[in-house]
Amino acid sequence: MFRYIVRRLLQMILTFFGATFVVFALMFANQDDPIQALVGEKQASDSLRAALTERYHLDEGFLTQYWYYMKGLLTGDLGKSLTGRDISEMLADAWPVTIRLALLAVLIAAAIAVTTGVYAGIRRGGLFDNGTLLMTLLLLAMPIVVLAPLAQLVFAMELRWFPATTTKDATPYELLLPAIVLATTVIATQLRVTRTSVVENLRADYVRTARAKGLAPRRVTWVHVLRNSLIPVITLIGVDLGVLMSGAIVTEEVFNIPGVGFNLARGIRTEDGPLVVGFVSVLVIIFLVVNLAVDLLYAALDPRIRYE
Amino acid sequence: MSDANLITVAEAPDVSGRSRSLAGDAWADLRRNKIFWISAVLVVVILLMAFVPSLFTSADPGACALSNKHKGPSGGAIFGYDFQGCDVFARTIYGTRASIEVGILSTLMAGLLGLIFGLSAGYFGGTTDAVLSRVTDIMLGVPFLLGAVVFSGRLSGSEDDGVWAVTLTLGVLTWTSAARVMRSSVIAVKSQDYVAAGRMLGASPGRLMFRHILPNSMASFIVVLTILLGTNIAAEATLSYLGVGLKGDAVSWGLQIAEAQDYARIAAHPLIWPSVFLAATVLAFIMLGDAIRDAFDPKLR
Numbered sequence: 001m002f003r004y005i006v007r008r009l010l011q012m013i014l015t016f017f018g019a020t021f022v023v024f025a026l027m028f029a030n031q032d033d034p035i036q037a038l039v040g041e042k043q044a045s046d047s048l049r050a051a052l053t054e055r056y057h058l059d060e061g062f063l064t065q066y067w068y069y070m071k072g073l074l075t076g077d078l079g080k081s082l083t084g085r086d087i088s089e090m091l092a093d094a095w096p097v098t099i100r101l102a103l104l105a106v107l108i109a110a111a112i113a114v115t116t117g118v119y120a121g122i123r124r125g126g127l128f129d130n131g132t133l134l135m136t137l138l139l140l141a142m143p144i145v146v147l148a149p150l151a152q153l154v155f156a157m158e159l160r161w162f163p164a165t166t167t168k169d170a171t172p173y174e175l176l177l178p179a180i181v182l183a184t185t186v187i188a189t190q191l192r193v194t195r196t197s198v199v200e201n202l203r204a205d206y207v208r209t210a211r212a213k214g215l216a217p218r219r220v221t222w223v224h225v226l227r228n229s230l231i232p233v234i235t236l237i238g239v240d241l242g243v244l245m246s247g248a249i250v251t252e253e254v255f256n257i258p259g260v261g262f263n264l265a266r267g268i269r270t271e272d273g274p275l276v277v278g279f280v281s282v283l284v285i286i287f288l289v290v291n292l293a294v295d296l297l298y299a300a301l302d303p304r305i306r307y308e
Numbered sequence: 309m310s311d312a313n314l315i316t317v318a319e320a321p322d323v324s325g326r327s328r329s330l331a332g333d334a335w336a337d338l339r340r341n342k343i344f345w346i347s348a349v350l351v352v353v354i355l356l357m358a359f360v361p362s363l364f365t366s367a368d369p370g371a372c373a374l375s376n377k378h379k380g381p382s383g384g385a386i387f388g389y390d391f392q393g394c395d396v397f398a399r400t401i402y403g404t405r406a407s408i409e410v411g412i413l414s415t416l417m418a419g420l421l422g423l424i425f426g427l428s429a430g431y432f433g434g435t436t437d438a439v440l441s442r443v444t445d446i447m448l449g450v451p452f453l454l455g456a457v458v459f460s461g462r463l464s465g466s467e468d469d470g471v472w473a474v475t476l477t478l479g480v481l482t483w484t485s486a487a488r489v490m491r492s493s494v495i496a497v498k499s500q501d502y503v504a505a506g507r508m509l510g511a512s513p514g515r516l517m518f519r520h521i522l523p524n525s526m527a528s529f530i531v532v533l534t535i536l537l538g539t540n541i542a543a544e545a546t547l548s549y550l551g552v553g554l555k556g557d558a559v560s561w562g563l564q565i566a567e568a569q570d571y572a573r574i575a576a577h578p579l580i581w582p583s584v585f586l587a588a589t590v591l592a593f594i595m596l597g598d599a600i601r602d603a604f605d606p607k608l609r
Binding site: 011014015016018019021022023026027137138140141142143144145146149150152153157158241242243245246249250253254264265268269276277280283284287288291 | 442443445446447449450451452453454455457458459538542543545546549550551552562565566568569572573576579580583586587590591594595598
């Protein structure tokens with residue numbers, strides 16, 4: 001296990017520098033006038049140009065600029081948004097509601113995906129199984145830009161089951177509809193993996209043994225099979241986090257939830273370069289750290305993984 | 309030799325007289341698959357809408373009269389009018405082209421990058437593989453939409469409609485899955501006997517790569533690209549919705565949804581129709597990919 005952890009950590013460091021470098025390079029790729037890009041649509045005055053050049057070290061070389069960017073990231077200094085606010089502060093304000101939204105979404109997704117996946121796996125090839133497979137296909141094809149506005153239109157504006165937008169301190173009830181929308185972006189893959197994994201495990205020797213011992217079928221399915229089937233589902237947490245982050249940008253924008261995604265969407269619309277890059281960099285780092293944690297957890301749960 | 313003759317004789321009663329190839333098997337499977345036919349028909353209709361929109365509507369998507377603002381369906385405009393008084397049906401039909409154009413071009417670009425990376429990593433192995441696989445990992449370390457908003461936001465400062473900026477963004481950021489699939493099929497095919505035979509007969513590396521290995525590694529690669537086409541179309545709409553995709557006078561489903569959403573309380577139809585078309589298009593390509601995958605790899609069912 002120790003060797004595995006060390007190897008994964010080394011890989012992680014490489015990926016960390018690589019991924020932040022990609023974000024940085026994407027930001028600097030193909031821009032004729034970085035200052036104009038920073039300022040947005042209005043014409044930049046000479047004094048503003050000088051100030052921005054100074055603040056973003058634009059007169060330095062590419063690698064020196066990357067160095068300043070990394071230094072800022074590692075010391076938690078993300079600079080200032082074009083609105084003059086401190087980006088780290090904006091991020092700190094935005095976090096809590098986004099985390100609540102994401103947790104709610106993950107809970108909803110896991111509850112539905114696991115129960116449905118297990119039932120579909122037990123009755124493989126049956127009507128229920130084929131029905132859920134078709135449903136997952138439909139869900140996979142639903143872009144978030146279709147799902148979020150339509151859900152808001154139907155369930156909040158027409159049926160009035162949920163509020164259409166949230167207040168500053170969003171209550172769980174206000175977050176429920178957006179969380180369901182967000183959950184649908186990850187349900188399909190989770191469900192499919194659970195189902196496949198249950199189907200495989202049902203054929204395993206230990207299941208036959210458990211049945212032969214005379215254990216109740218319910219216990220065999222929901223304790224023996226389910227526990228082992230959830231291991232591959234755990235690896236999905238890492239991937240799903242990326243999907244959730246992307247989904248949160250649109251969902252929070254549609255439902256007016258003042259979280260990270262909402263701020264990011266605002267930043268994109270107002271062409272607030274420093275804000276977008278700062279937020280994206282932090283999200284990428286979180287994504288990488290969670291993926292590392294998931295990999296280690298997976299190796300702890302399934303010893304076979306450690307000996308590739 | 310006599311063994312081979314025996315086998316031929318034994319198989320002679322077969323109707324066709326020879327065993328079917330992998331592709332032949334897959335085609336026979338596909339022909340019986342309802343989902344394949346539904347999605348194939350949908351895809352054909354969508355392509356027609358993209359390339360000859362005038363077949364479906366005679367209205368001009370750019371001809372808008374404010375006096376028609378938010379009017380319901382009437383006469384020629386069967387989906388009604390949006391907040392600028394534009395014909396929703398005409399704009400939805402003409403919006404197909406942008407989605408398909410960006411989808412196809414970006415998927416081709418991602419496919420080319422995935423092919424180069426996957427084929428070289430799988431064929432050469434060793435250090436090349438290690439380096440290329442690391443690069444793929446690093447690209448996977450940036451969640452797609454996050455990379456896209458940074459990249460696309462920077463690219464599309466110019467005056468055009470943004471088709472090339474979005475295409476480039478999607479192509480550069482989505483090749484990883486194709487590369488991974490290509491790499492693993494190449495590794496599997498490389499160890500087949502016929503590749504060893506080709507090598508012993510003195511075939512050059514280039515010939516081995518492009519005559520023997522590549523054609524036999526294409527199946528799952530094409531499946532991944534078909535599904536990628538669907539997801540890239542969805543991604544284009546998302547980027548346009550967020551304001552870093554197509555812009556200006558461009559007619560695009562993502563832009564339509566973004567505009568109509570602000571007025572959803574007053575008029576829902578300009579929001580619903582582009583959403584339905586977008587979801588149906590993405591679904592058609594994903595279903596097609598799924599059906600082809602089932603045909604080529606029955607194990608997965």
